[in-house]
Amino acid sequence: MSQLHTIGEAAADSGVSAKMIRHYEKIGLIGAAERTEAGYRLYGPAEIHTLRFIRRARNLGFSVDDIVELLGLWHDEKRASKDVREVAAGHLGALRAKAAEILSMIDALEHLIAGCTNDDRPDCPILKDLSNDANPALAKEVGHKFGYQRVC
Amino acid sequence: MSQLHTIGEAAADSGVSAKMIRHYEKIGLIGAAERTEAGYRLYGPAEIHTLRFIRRARNLGFSVDDIVELLGLWHDEKRASKDVREVAAGHLGALRAKAAEILSMIDALEHLIAGCTNDDRPDCPILKDLSNDANPALAKEVGHKFGYQRVC
DNA sequence: ATAGGGCTTCCCATCATGGGAAGGTCAAGA
DNA sequence: TCTTGACCTTCCCATGATGGGAAGCCCTAT
Numbered sequence: 001m002s003q004l005h006t007i008g009e010a011a012a013d014s015g016v017s018a019k020m021i022r023h024y025e026k027i028g029l030i031g032a033a034e035r036t037e038a039g040y041r042l043y044g045p046a047e048i049h050t051l052r053f054i055r056r057a058r059n060l061g062f063s064v065d066d067i068v069e070l071l072g073l074w075h076d077e078k079r080a081s082k083d084v085r086e087v088a089a090g091h092l093g094a095l096r097a098k099a100a101e102i103l104s105m106i107d108a109l110e111h112l113i114a115g116c117t118n119d120d121r122p123d124c125p126i127l128k129d130l131s132n133d134a135n136p137a138l139a140k141e142v143g144h145k146f147g148y149q150r151v152c
Numbered sequence: 153m154s155q156l157h158t159i160g161e162a163a164a165d166s167g168v169s170a171k172m173i174r175h176y177e178k179i180g181l182i183g184a185a186e187r188t189e190a191g192y193r194l195y196g197p198a199e200i201h202t203l204r205f206i207r208r209a210r211n212l213g214f215s216v217d218d219i220v221e222l223l224g225l226w227h228d229e230k231r232a233s234k235d236v237r238e239v240a241a242g243h244l245g246a247l248r249a250k251a252a253e254i255l256s257m258i259d260a261l262e263h264l265i266a267g268c269t270n271d272d273r274p275d276c277p278i279l280k281d282l283s284n285d286a287n288p289a290l291a292k293e294v295g296h297k298f299g300y301q302r303v304c
Numbered sequence: 305a306t307a308g309g310g311c312t313t314c315c316c317a318t319c320a321t322g323g324g325a326a327g328g329t330c331a332a333g334a
Numbered sequence: 335t336c337t338t339g340a341c342c343t344t345c346c347c348a349t350g351a352t353g354g355g356a357a358g359c360c361c362t363a364t
Binding site for chain 2: 077078092108117119121
């Protein structure tokens with residue numbers, strides 16, 4: 001008994017909020033916890049270890065779906081390291097794509113801000129760029145289906 | 153009449169989906185569109201220009217709340233360029249923070265993956281790190297309220 | 305006994321976006 | 335003229351991870 005913890009203690013010890021622990025249980029990421037007679041959830045060292053694993057994986061940006069896989073591999077003594085690597089590499093690719101996207105936004109925004117007079121005059125290259133039909137800010141070539149011609 | 157467009161045409165011309173145009177109307181980012189007798193929304197050049205403005209701002213990662221401000225400034229002849237700059241600079245700061253977060257995840261993940269044997273053996277430094285209590289992967293100093301001591 | 309803090313479940317909100325159903329409208333072709 | 339198909343309308347639901355908050359039960363210290 002002495003190593004069984006309530007959800008609040010498990011949260012403090014693992015860094016995962018009580019709210020999220022219940023959520024992870026509900027979506028099946030972790031199994032249903034033991035309960036006291038009064039219905040309180042109880043967590044032992046193994047469960048808290050798992051929660052820490054989950055928190056670390058979340059800190060690395062892994063999605064819950066990824067973590068389902070990682071936990072399965074973690075508990076699978078016959079796992080192949082390349083299977084783990086595959087999950088990690090997939091996530092790394094997604095992170096790199098996201099980083100590239102954000103960095104290009106930063107780049108574009110820095111250029112716009114650099115051109116701003118930063119005073120009380122209304123002239124503003126930022127708004128000029130955003131409203132300029134000829135110079136679409138950071139145009140994503142996505143979703144522009146200009147095949148249609150106007151009907152009216 | 154000849155320059156009035158249905159929502160599908162406005163979507164194609166602006167790069168904002170019809171779904172989102174209706175959504176922007178509902179949340180008040182844009183005003184209610186004119187309607188035909190049958191209830192179809194109609195968009196003129198000014199509205200489509202605004203939609204393009206919105207799409208460009210979204211491409212730069214501005215939130216809808218930011219865009220409300222930017223549209224207000226855009227239409228305000230007496231705006232001060234520094235007010236625009238302030239909105240943009242605030243967003244830039246958020247983007248930089250996000251980028252730093254993602255880059256540190258990438259960095260940590262690259263190190264883990266580099267140590268992976270990538271074969272059929274079960275030994276795996278990635279899982280080892282995630283499960284290692286002593287070496288928390290990319291520990292965020294966030295949310296660790298370790299003031300509490302275990303009660304049990 | 306009572307107060308306060310922790311626990312339970314349930315519902316709602318975020319943020320931007322899309323999917324899909326049920327039904328009305330319109331234009332082109334048989 | 336009728337049909338067909340592509341559009342439009344509104345309404346509801348889902349995403350993903352997280353938190354807020356209410357109503358009510360439980361436990362412990364005063």
